[in-house]
Ligand SMILES: Nc1ncnc2c1ncn2[C@@H]1O[C@H](COP(=O)(O)OP(=O)(O)OP(=O)(O)O)[C@@H](O)[C@H]1O
């Protein structure tokens with residue numbers, strides 16, 4: 001589904017990703033862990049198409065398509081969706097309006113018509129209930145004045161409405177209280193299916209207790225230096241990153 | 251985003267740039283007393299009106315155009331302008347839409363304003379001004395029933411001379427400024443509204459202005475009078491076809507609100523701004539002023555400006571009546587090489603008067619805009635209050651926005667608050683929307699519309715929808 005090969009990325013002339021390989025199959029959940037500044041957010045931002053990153057080498061394929069040739073919005077419509085580490089506030093634009101515009105953009109790209117209003121209302125109400133968000137959030141400006149945890153829930157709400165094929169969630173667990181963590185994890189788990197994949201960036205094993213990954217990767221200094229199953233996350237939690245580094249240098 | 255890339259995106263065609271071919275009866279270019287006499291005669295005006303015009307003309311001759319505005323434009327050759335143009339048979343005005351020149355209807359169609367539908371659906375009376383002469387007036391009967399007079403100013407001069415004479419030029423005197431003087435001398439049409447005491451106008455009044463004949467300056471004159479406890483909401487909208495020469499527009503709008511009267515005047519303007527280099531756009535020099543003459547009267551200006559090569563416009567309120575209220579809500583959008591110098595003046599004269607100013611400026615491309623607000627509080631305006639909020643949004647890094655707040659406080663019991671912000675349309679907001687699958691243009695318009703929300707919600711419903719659409723057309727491809 002997603003195939004990242006030998007990816008080299010520089011930001012303002014500085015090399016951040018230095019030959020990264022990653023393959024994600026449908027139905028899988030992958031967790032990416034690694035020290036601060038390793039390039040985790042950079043990876044998901046490059047896949048989503050954010051400006052300011054220069055790919056100097058390597059390729060990204062999504063369902064066989066060359067992602068680097070696609071516009072940001074084309075990637076999203078193709079089912080590649082990024083959940084933000086720091087969701088953006090957009091004053092004056094209603095949350096529900098953004099949701100509807102996003103959903104209709106994806107539907108249009110698939111050759112479907114706009115979603116009928118009653119159907120849409122039913123969908124968002126259902127999904128916000130799932131995220132335990134009061135319907136009043138739908139009428140508020142996008143992320144404006146939302147608490148950190150509310151913003152994160154809102155990101156997952158968007159995922160539930162848009163049903164991406166590959167959801168990339170960057171530190172979706174940061175700033176969540178224990179109950180919110182469960183709500184968010186349940187939301188993410190409800191996205192799991194045989195034809196969908198999830199890429200989680202996280203620092204903590206905690207999240208992985210709720211969302212069990214199929215693969216865990218350790219990203220250090222722009223490369224994936226170690227991959228394993230969920231037990232790797234436990235090991236990292238217990239031992240930190242140093243041993244992985246030493247191992248990879250050796 | 252790279253700046254060449256942005257350059258490319260900023261280029262856009264004026265979607266509504268087309269020319270309707272209706273034969274005009276036009277005087278040769280140039281202005282002197284005989285041209286004014288010609289206009290007055292064409293309009294079948296009484297003697298006093300001609301005298302009034304001539305007096306304005308003589309004052310205009312002694313005046314010089316304002317040079318202080320934050321604008322640059324080549325000097326206008328007033329002798330190269332033709333001061334009268336009318337569709338072929340002005341006396342054969344159609345009584346209904348069926349009689350309207352199908353080409354005109356087609357024009358409206360292209361503009362996305364199907365007149366008949368709009369009128370029927372929205373229940374709006376439309377007095378369509380086309381090339382200086384009203385060609386259609388609808389819903390007259392319903393208004394007549396309520397006692398509301400809504401007609402062209404020319405008709406008003408003929409049919410209601412006493413009313414016109416009583417109020418014309420009392421808010422904007424002939425010698426008020428260069429353009430007002432010129433307008434007073436040569437105005438050819440515009441609207442007149444009179445709402446009698448205690449009457450709330452049963453529908454929103456709407457006029458679509460349109461400039462058409464090449465080289466013809468447009469000089470509209472609008473006069474709206476709301477008698478004691480009367481109310482009216484008036485909508486004005488403009489679009490213009492693509493042209494090579496710059497076209498001058500110098501309108502005057504006068505509003506008079508008597509005791510406890512309320513006038514809401516909303517404008518959505520979409521004039522041709524010129525090509526990338528500003529060539530061919532409309533020069534828009536407008537004097538709009540409301541006079542809160544009666545106690546507890548209220549005048550509210552709401553405007554969305556998306557057009558013109560050059561805009562020079564300061565709708566203002568004279569708050570004379572005790573506890574009268576003046577409001578100004580504005581969105582100005584500039585793109586390409588447009589220049590706008592707009593703002594408002596709130597002149598507090600009476601006791602306990604209040605005013606609110608919310609101005610939102612959006613600059614894209616290489617455009618430049620200035621907001622100029624004057625809040626003046628006179629010595630008798632005890633306890634007067636003003637609240638001003640000016641926000642500018644820049645799209646790209648080749649545009650500019652400037653804010654010039656002026657305050658003259660002649661009274662220590664007054665409260666004046668001013669807030670101003672300037673922000674760049676944030677790349678991360680754009681990215682956020684696009685990463686949700688929303689394309690760049692829609693994302694920009696979404697963010698910009700969000701920015702303008704405080705003003706849009708002051709517009710009548712159907713106008714707000716149109717305003718959003720206009721904003722989108724204007725900012726098409728202006729991503730930075
Ligand atoms: N716009 C930028 N300009 C300069 N350096 C940048 C920019 N964006 C990212 N970087 C640098 O790239 C490196 C990788 O950053 P990235 O955000 O991908 O790390 P991360 O693995 O997500 O870290 P964290 O765990 O702290 O979120 C960092 O050193 C960061 O400072």
Ligand SMILES: [Mg+2]
Nearest residue numbers: 040041042085
């Ligand atoms: Mg990060």
